[in-house]
Amino acid sequence: MIAFMASEFSRRRRIEFAETDMAGIVHFAAFFRFMEETEALFWRSRGCSMFGRGEEGGYGWPKVRVFCEYLAPVYFEDVLETRLVVEKVGERSIVFGFRFWKCSGESGEPEKEIARGELKVACVPMERRAERELKAVPIPKELKEKLRE
Amino acid sequence: MIAFMASEFSRRRRIEFAETDMAGIVHFAAFFRFMEETEALFWRSRGCSMFGRGEEGGYGWPKVRVFCEYLAPVYFEDVLETRLVVEKVGERSIVFGFRFWKCSGESGEPEKEIARGELKVACVPMERRAERELKAVPIPKELKEKLRE
Amino acid sequence: MIAFMASEFSRRRRIEFAETDMAGIVHFAAFFRFMEETEALFWRSRGCSMFGRGEEGGYGWPKVRVFCEYLAPVYFEDVLETRLVVEKVGERSIVFGFRFWKCSGESGEPEKEIARGELKVACVPMERRAERELKAVPIPKELKEKLRE
Amino acid sequence: MIAFMASEFSRRRRIEFAETDMAGIVHFAAFFRFMEETEALFWRSRGCSMFGRGEEGGYGWPKVRVFCEYLAPVYFEDVLETRLVVEKVGERSIVFGFRFWKCSGESGEPEKEIARGELKVACVPMERRAERELKAVPIPKELKEKLRE
Numbered sequence: 110m111i112a113f114m115a116s117e118f119s120r121r122r123r124i125e126f127a128e129t130d131m132a133g134i135v136h137f138a139a140f141f142r143f144m145e146e147t148e149a150l151f152w153r154s155r156g157c158s159m160f161g162r163g164e165e166g167g168y169g170w171p172k173v174r175v176f177c178e179y180l181a182p183v184y185f186e187d188v189l190e191t192r193l194v195v196e197k198v199g200e201r202s203i204v205f206g207f208r209f210w211k212c213s214g215e216s217g218e219p220e221k222e223i224a225r226g227e228l229k230v231a232c233v234p235m236e237r238r239a240e241r242e243l244k245a246v247p248i249p250k251e252l253k254e255k256l257r258e
Numbered sequence: 259m260i261a262f263m264a265s266e267f268s269r270r271r272r273i274e275f276a277e278t279d280m281a282g283i284v285h286f287a288a289f290f291r292f293m294e295e296t297e298a299l300f301w302r303s304r305g306c307s308m309f310g311r312g313e314e315g316g317y318g319w320p321k322v323r324v325f326c327e328y329l330a331p332v333y334f335e336d337v338l339e340t341r342l343v344v345e346k347v348g349e350r351s352i353v354f355g356f357r358f359w360k361c362s363g364e365s366g367e368p369e370k371e372i373a374r375g376e377l378k379v380a381c382v383p384m385e386r387r388a389e390r391e392l393k394a395v396p397i398p399k400e401l402k403e404k405l406r407e
Numbered sequence: 408m409i410a411f412m413a414s415e416f417s418r419r420r421r422i423e424f425a426e427t428d429m430a431g432i433v434h435f436a437a438f439f440r441f442m443e444e445t446e447a448l449f450w451r452s453r454g455c456s457m458f459g460r461g462e463e464g465g466y467g468w469p470k471v472r473v474f475c476e477y478l479a480p481v482y483f484e485d486v487l488e489t490r491l492v493v494e495k496v497g498e499r500s501i502v503f504g505f506r507f508w509k510c511s512g513e514s515g516e517p518e519k520e521i522a523r524g525e526l527k528v529a530c531v532p533m534e535r536r537a538e539r540e541l542k543a544v545p546i547p548k549e550l551k552e553k554l555r556e
Numbered sequence: 557m558i559a560f561m562a563s564e565f566s567r568r569r570r571i572e573f574a575e576t577d578m579a580g581i582v583h584f585a586a587f588f589r590f591m592e593e594t595e596a597l598f599w600r601s602r603g604c605s606m607f608g609r610g611e612e613g614g615y616g617w618p619k620v621r622v623f624c625e626y627l628a629p630v631y632f633e634d635v636l637e638t639r640l641v642v643e644k645v646g647e648r649s650i651v652f653g654f655r656f657w658k659c660s661g662e663s664g665e666p667e668k669e670i671a672r673g674e675l676k677v678a679c680v681p682m683e684r685r686a687e688r689e690l691k692a693v694p695i696p697k698e699l700k701e702k703l704r705e
Contacts, residue, residue: 126447126458127285127440131278131334131607134690137619138276138588142425145585149424153484160424160483160578172584176623182690185280185458186451243581243629275596275607276589280458283541286470287443290436291574298573302633309429309573309632321435325474331541334607335600392432392480425583429576429632436574483578 118151119192121212124185134182141175144207144228147191151205155255161235168252170230171243173202177226181211188212190219195256201245202231203256267300268341270361273334283331290324293356293377296340300354304404310384317401319379320392322351326375330360337361339368344405350394351380352405416449417490419510422483432480439473442505442526445489449503453553459533466550468528469541471500475524479509486510488517493554499543500529501554565598566639568659571632581629588622591654591675594638598652602702608682615699617677618690620649624673628658635659637666642703648692649678650703 130136148170149159161167183189190210197204207226210219231245232252279285297319298308310316332338339359346353356375359368380394381401428434446468447457459465481487488508495502505524508517529543530550577583595617596606608614630636637657644651654673657666678692679699 123447125440125444126279127287127443129280130275131280131282132616132618133280134618136276137622138585138592141585141588142423145425146423149421149484158484169579171579171581171629172626174623174625175584176621178621179619182618186447186456272596274589274593276592281467281469283469286473287436287439290439291572294436294574295572298570298633307633318430320430320432320480321477323474323476324435325472327472328470331469335596335605424577425585427578428573429578429580431578434574 117192117194118147118154119190120147120150121188121190121215123215124183124187124189126185129185134184137177137179140177140179140209140224140226141228143189143191143209144175144177144193144205144226147193147207148205148228148230151193155258157252157255167235168249169233169235170203171233172228173231174229175227177224179224181221181223183209183211183223188215188217189223196227198248198253198256200247202229203248204229266341266343267296267303268339269296269299270337270339270364272364273332273336273338275334278334283333286326286328289326289328289358289373289375290377292338292340292358293324293326293342293354293375296342296356297354297377297379300342304407306401306404316384317398318382318384319352320382321377322380323378324376326373328373330370330372332358332360332372337364337366338372345376347397347402347405349396351378352397353378415490415492416445416452417488418445418448419486419488419513421513422481422485422487424483427483432482435475435477438475438477438507438522438524439526441487441489441507442473442475442491442503442524445491445505446503446526446528449491453556455550455553465533466547467531467533468501469531470526471529472527473525475522477522479519479521481507481509481521486513486515487521494525496546496551496554498545500527501546502527564639564641565594565601566637567594567597568635568637568662570662571630571634571636573632576632581631584624584626587624587626587656587671587673588675590636590638590656591622591624591640591652591673594640594654595652595675595677598640602705604699604702614682615696616680616682617650618680619675620678621676622674624671626671628668628670630656630658630670635662635664636670643674645695645700645703647694649676650695651676 128135128139152159160169192208194206196206205228209223211221232248233243277288301308341357343355345355354377358373360370381397382392426433426437450457458467490506492504494504503526507521509519530546531541575586599606639655641653643653652675656671658668679695680690
């Protein structure tokens with residue numbers, strides 16, 4: 110188990126209307142979409158795809174264990190910043206940590222911490238998917254290196 | 259173009275919390291999920307699947323054109339009945355019509371019409387999907403017969 | 408009924424993983440979220456909010472009738488451009504028209520038309536919402552002017 | 557902190573098409589909707605609502621901390637059973653535990669454990685919601701009794 114801290118990676122976007130619920134706030138499950146959107150963006154920033162679409166040697170990253178804790182509500186049109194860190198790179202899995210901050214605008218200051226979460230994902234080659242078993246394999250060396258960049 | 263009216267097919271379920279938005283009502287896009295859920299149930303009632311998972315001769319039914327009009331709002335925990343009719347069976351497509359009624363309870367009377375909608379779906383063999391083109395083919399005779407049952 | 412064409416308004420973003428379905432393409436209902444996201448952005452560009460949160464004189468815009476037709480599939484990580492035009496401004500409602508284009512990259516050329524849709528929305532004052540009736544009122548003059556900008 | 561085990565509570569339903577993603581399996585975030593749907597059903601079985609809609613003395617239960625771990629994938633049209641137990645009743649919060657089982661049919665045997673999860677929810681009176689602060693209060697005695705039934 111190699112543990113290290115990659116440089117922080119983040120993205121901002123406004124809360125959409127469809128992400129709210131009748132309590133007037135963002136539905137709690139939407140935060141898992143925010144995490145995954147940022148995970149996908151992180152992979153793209155490394156020149157990869159979170160889901161190798163059928164190409165030879167492609168990998169997918171099904172979730173193994175996820176959590177989120179909620180510190181304060183966010184509302185429609187609030188600007189939310191999602192920050193990702195690579196918390197752990199294991200033999201066959203990665204742990205991404207997330208922090209969510211409400212910001213004063215699209216280019217403004219972070220104002221309030223909203224939530225914290227985690228996605229543990231496993232490395233599964235695309236060809237395994239067809240077999241209807243999601244067996245994790247060792248993460249290829251080239252991918253491990255990209256995570257450290 | 260063969261046009262006919264199949265006997266009405268329906269299902270009821272309660273509105274879930276995650277289906278509401280900050281206006282306190284069901285989000286308009288949720289009605290398309292209600293339609294598709296009923297479409298899938300309709301196919302199962304005919305001994306088929308709406309999405310033939312890879313098996314030889316399987317078909318998928320991508321949407322070609324859809325609409326919904328909204329007559330009255332529905333709320334969390336309301337019982338909604340979705341009624342499906344096969345409006346048209348064309349050479350390569352089917353039009354399903356939907357009516358939505360709020361009911362006085364899980365086994366109660368329909369009380370108020372909530373919405374009307376339509377899904378036009380095309381017949382696409384599973385093997386075509388891989389080619390990244392969704393070309394519709396003539397609906398097989400056995401499936402057409404199932405629609406008439 | 409006043410009909411006019413506002414200058415086109417658009418936004419681009421990548422398709423997220425959670426927006427796909429097991430057919431490997433974007434789920435058809437996601438296009439209604441794309442339309443609403445662009446509608447909200449349009450209102451913000453006019454200095455308003457699509458959902459006046461409780462403030463005096465605020466308005467919401469529940470959907471009255473919506474449709475979408477699908478010309479070609481889009482995939483995970485494709486860049487989709489959503490173009491909005493104000494098609495009609497009626498006494499109590501607005502019709503927004505949408506066209507969806509797949510683009511060759513975040514700053515690249517539009518490549519292929521993917522879908523077309525429409526949202527007809529009604530003007531409902533926030534205080535009416537509490538009464539559990541969504542009665543539309545005449546669109547205030549100041550808002551009509553903002554639509555023409 | 558009072559800890560106890562309520563009798564298990566469960567519900568079954570089929571996986572819907574819109575709940576799958578391009579990996580061909582149920583999207584991981586959908587499990588949080590399954591948990592919440594079962595939580596809402598649990599409250600109804602106790603004669604309450606998970607979201608007291610404005611009535612005097614009503615309570616909402618925003619999530620404080622949630623997690624899910626995934627043991628095996630589930631697919632479109634699989635029958636999934638969600639089992640809820642009241643794990644802990646605290647002064648101001650409740651922990652619901654969940655286990656997910658794939659079943660051989662709508663009235664068939666549980667076949668395979670799919671996932672485990674947890675929702676920790678806080679007791680917030682409806683009138684507090686308007687103040688845009690979600691401060692938890694002690695759970696009223698009548699509600700605590702209902703949880704024990």
